[in-house]
Amino acid sequence: MSTQIDLESAVKQARERLDEHTYNVVQRHFHESTGCPFWLGKKAEMNFDPLTEVKCYDDLKKFPLFEDDWLRGGPVERWRMKDHAERPTYVFETGGTTGLPKSRVVVEDHWKDYEIFSDTLPDEYFPRGSNWLMLGPSGPRRLRLAVEHLAQYRAGICFCIDLDPRWVVKLIKKGWMEHLEEYKKHCIDQAVSILTAGHNVKCMFGTPKLIESLCEGLEERGTSLAEVGITGIFSGGTEFTPQWTRYCVEELFGGPPEESGIFMTPTYGNTLMGLACSKPVTAEEKYKISYYAPQPRACTEVVSFDDHHSVVGFGETGRVKLTTLTPEFFVPGFLERDEGEREMPFEKFPWDGVSGVRPFHEIASSTTVGVY
């Protein structure tokens, strides 16, 4: 009973913190002295004043849905906060296989997000001071720098590979599956070279497809992830299904962490949001994967397919709606290309989660997912 009361109290506190955070962030983004040109321009078109009429998270419903097309094209400076004008600024891109990519300017959001994430990693499997392998996209991707920062934040050094996801998408669209296979091998060869070169790499980021290929590549060379010293993996992607996780843990790693010595934590995220952590994934729960956003900096809600203002009941299916509330970036409700089931808050993350994340059924067939 007391646990239930504790959780209810934690949920209430988290909500209060979210409301307060929302108010502060909206003040910052819509104040003339701090706001970016884009939102200050939008403010003029709105029939309400965000500075006076947004007092809590629910008030964000007054904004129209965020359109990611707003992020395409220049000038990219329109997204720069006025008080960040003199600070070193990054631009990260997403998409861009054909046409204009979406761009997000960042000063330190990616550092903060990954520092928060770092606190969720168990030191036993992600030892501080050990080095990392970034087995993911290179180029103008937030992920590449963020993982490097994560390694550095944990006193390690990050090794990276060259991987161009835009070329991978083109190979898939052209049906050049042999080239795709060769490109994958090219990426894995780079990773194996790093892992077998005596660099004390114990932790890594990898997508499901690349983790699978890496394990196979290592086995073909007569070794394994455990043998080359990997103990902690963080991974992400919508193809991160319970079945794949089970296969990965049982057959690629050789068992759960206590047997294989390898711990893997799934994450869900993108350039707009940052990354959501997963509740520990276990065989007892049939490898169910539930994600929890880094609230209050970002929130995920599972909303009705017909009404994006209406959150579905716990366990019910809906579309994933994302809200980003950082001092640098404001996304007041964006309908992700994913759907899933709404999950209950729990002690570690006393707010809504989402499980069973998969491509939104209405656009699933036209989307190329899990390309690297």
Next chain:
Amino acid sequence: MLEIPVIRWGKPYESLETTEVVHFNTGETIAQVGSANGGLLTRDMRKANKAREILRQFSCEDLISKVAKAADLFEQETLPLGSGTQTPDEFVVHQSASTGLPEHMCRSNMQKNCFVMRNMNEILQCLTRGLDLDILTRGYGMESRGVVVSYQAQTPVLGAVLPSNSPGVHTLWLPVIPLQMGLVLKPGSSEPWTAYRVASAFEKAGIPPEVISLYPGGHDVGAALMTSCPRSMIFGSQKTIDQYAGNPKVQVHGPGFSKIFLGDDCVDDWEQYLDIMVESVYINGGRSCINCSGIFASRHTKEIAAAIAERLGPIDALPPGDPNSGLAAFTTEGVGKAIVSMVEQDLKADGVTDCTAQYGDRLVEAERCSYIRPIVAHAASPECEIASKEFMFPFVTVVECPQDKMLKAAGSTLVGTAITSDSAWIDQLTDATTIDRLNIGPIPTNRLNWLQPHEGNLIDFLFRSRAYQMPPEKVAELTA
């Protein structure tokens, strides 16, 4: 409701993901089928050699007799299927319910599979041109004409990405087990039935279950199968055919564009061949690659098209259990309508006549499925787009074309029936590399002789004939 697991070298594997096989008419879930992931298959393929090792412990003759026994079991017995069992009648009902094919056609496809299993010895004799099958087991041996030959297996297993909508194609992979190679199958999402029932019958007939794997699942499973099996077959659209064209590891089976050619010496007697033409177009709901989609003649084409339309035009959709049901349902929402729209576009072209227009609407929409009634078109020349089309319902274009232009105009043809006695033209037809199976004389395109190779000889695909030399004393040992 049946629960059907993934099978990994004979062992059931309970996947955390499943898909439902649904009755096309009632929406009832018939089975829940486990979904594999591509990695699972790739990983299992590392043990593929074991399948051939196990099967080589049996002689080909022994395996042939076991497969014949499996034919009886497949046809007559209640066999284990996932969490339950399945009788032969249930098999027919299940297959019809998930594919939309009328029950009597499912039964007929069942017979076709049994025929191949029972006549495996004769089929392999023909495919190998009378080779002593021990030579395939050993990899080399002495042929009856006193020459040392070698046939080297190119793979320990055959992989196959099976279709959902054509239960007739399974005969193509059935000879693999008697050739001492394992099977790695990805059953079609709506037609898991045949692959699982054959596997079950094989096991009960004494074939070790460890030589067969069944991986239902998504596209990643198909891709993994094609990548990791040294030899595989896939069934798909023209796009699939184009994708794998020239890939020696893959045998592709897609649209057939099968045709009937009426020679100038026979075309005036076309009425004699009307039954053959109608059967070729209509049998099996027009769904097979061996159904005729083009009839080429230099004259009387309008009369021929009208006569076929008179026979096929009135045919209507009937319930799947009706023995007279001749049309298969399209079980995916919107597909029937989309296909009819495509045909209607082609029918509007200059020089094209819709000969079934007078027999009422072609599209029949039911609550959860649709049917397309037969369409017969007439094309004044082979240049008309419709002359090169094939659809998965009884559809044919009767094309007016001079005999000397037919071969070039007809293009790729899986089964070509040439009704002619003109020996010079028969020579040209024989030499035409665009025709795969050639019938000379009034043989319906659908009547396949199983003693003939289909879309490439399976033996040539799975084995490589190569030089193998040895000293005379060793040769003497072989002949002793």
